[in-house]
Amino acid sequence: MPATHTLLQVEIADVARLIYAGPCDRLVAPAALGEVCILPRHAPFLAQLRPGVVQIQTPDGARQSFFLSGGFMEVKDSTVHVLADHLLRSEEIDRDAALAARREAERILKHSPLFSERDRAKLELTKALAQLRVLEHAEVHRLKQQRGNL
Incomplete structure (x- = not known):
């Protein structure tokens, strides 16, 4: 450096x-x-x-x-x-809960006639997708470390 x-x-x-x-x-x-x-x-x-x-x-x-x-x-x-x-942190995120939150938010977005419910569902979907991205980043990092240690 x-x-x-x-x-x-x-x-x-x-x-x-x-x-x-x-x-x-x-x-x-x-x-x-x-x-x-x-x-x-x-x-x-x-x-x-x-x-x-x-x-x-x-x-x-x-x-x-x-x-x-x-x-x-x-x-x-x-x-x-x-x-x-x-x-x-990634280790604090419950993958199953994030996936369930994503499914529920998508269901509400598809079926609810209420704008307020859809707005809340958009926010919950954003949070669930962000949590899943953190888990993906952690998995990629873990795999790169494993490759480096081979």
């Missing part, structure tokens, strides 16, 4: 705990107006976050993904603070 290489200093927390604190090369988060990628020396930035996946890449090249139910992100001086309503 060159001496001029700058890293982001990242803290990712929800109201109950700090889930990650440390350096990373980049962070990708689901901002309200679209996905954003934060790199070192990013301009100051404040964003509302929607439910989705927060991804970080650490200096050793490892990638970690977390489910985020919504929150806020502040970027200033190559420091990123993510404060979420609720966060989950």
Whole structure:
């Protein structure tokens, strides 16, 4: 790594705990107006976050993904603070529950005549799909590690 290489200093927390604190090369988060990628020396930035996946890449090249139910992100001086309503690591996600939530949300979207029910179902579908993406990212990372150890 060159001496001029700058890293982001990242803290990712929800109201109950700090889930990650440390350096990373980049962070990708689901901002309200679209996905954003934060790199070192990013301009100051404040964003509302929607439910989705927060991804970080650490200096050793490892990638970690977390489910985020919504929150806020502040970027200033190559420091990123993510404060979420609720966060989950991949090992905390129940795949069967996420699949069931996805099926139920899809059923409501297809059959409910009520806009309010469909709006809630869209949000629940977004959350379920994000949780499943975190599980997929974790599985890909696990397989890459296994290949590297062969």
